[in-house]
Amino acid sequence: MEECVRRERILEAACKVLQKHGYHGASMDKVAECSGMSKRTLYKMFPSKLELFQILIRERLFDVKPQVASDARTPEEELSSLLVDLARTILRPDRISLIRAIIAETSESENVREIIAALETGGEDNALEAWLQAYCRQQGYPVTNVRFLGKMLFGMTVGDFVLQTLGCATEAPTCEAIHYQTDVAVRIFLAGLRSLPLGD
Incomplete structure (x- = not known):
């Protein structure tokens, strides 16, 4: 083998x-x-056990590599397709089960809290932040706050879908709902980004 x-x-x-x-x-x-x-x-x-679980959590939840759809023509379509692909990956049943297991352990295990604290959202090669950085450069926006912007956009889309999926009160979001909410969030986000004064 x-x-x-x-x-x-x-x-x-x-x-x-x-x-x-x-x-x-x-x-x-x-x-x-x-x-x-x-x-x-x-x-x-x-x-070690710690290293095994560090690698497991990093690779399954943080080092995901979403792709922009090849037929995307506008920045809105590119960003929306990237986020939808990221959502599809993170919302897979095996990943949601892992998220549930981690949530259950964070209050009990210092090691699990340390693993999560040591990892960055999106992993070392954060495709969302990379896309935002390239877009900001292309548009002439400052790129000092890309990490903050990426977390905000992630929360509006993928993070919200994860919460919906984990919550017992609502059903997991459908593909149509994911596409619709992501498209709306991206349009609002990019319009807001364009309206920010340079330096914000």
């Missing part, structure tokens, strides 16, 4: 173990058993 296949199998198993047992109840023994791998193999690839 190739190393990348073994690695993916271990991460899948770690995800299942975290969801079933929580961080404190998760152990390298349980992950090894669930993955069908030996503990020796597990420790060769992931030297």
Whole structure:
């Protein structure tokens, strides 16, 4: 079995173990058993339980790589398609289950709180921030506040969809609702961005 296949199998198993047992109840023994791998193999690839779960959370929730649709013609269409693709990735049932498991653990586990605090929204290669930075440069807007703008736009769209999905009071948003809300949010956001005085 190739190393990348073994690695993916271990991460899948770690995800299942975290969801079933929580961080404190998760152990390298349980992950090894669930993955069908030996503990020796597990420790060769992931030297500690903390590192294993850091990598799992980073790769599954933070290092997502959404794409702009190839048929997008305007900045609004580009940004909307990027956010819709990001929403599709994060709203997958396996990712939502992982988010639920993490939320349940943050009040109980200092390690999980530290993992989340150490990670940036969107990961090291944040496609949303990169798009906003390029757009601001192209339009002649200052780019010092791109992180703030990215978080604001994420909250208006993907963050809201995640809350809707996690909440018991409402159903998960439909594809049509995601497209509509994202399109409206993007138009409002870009119009507001254009109206800001330079330097804000």
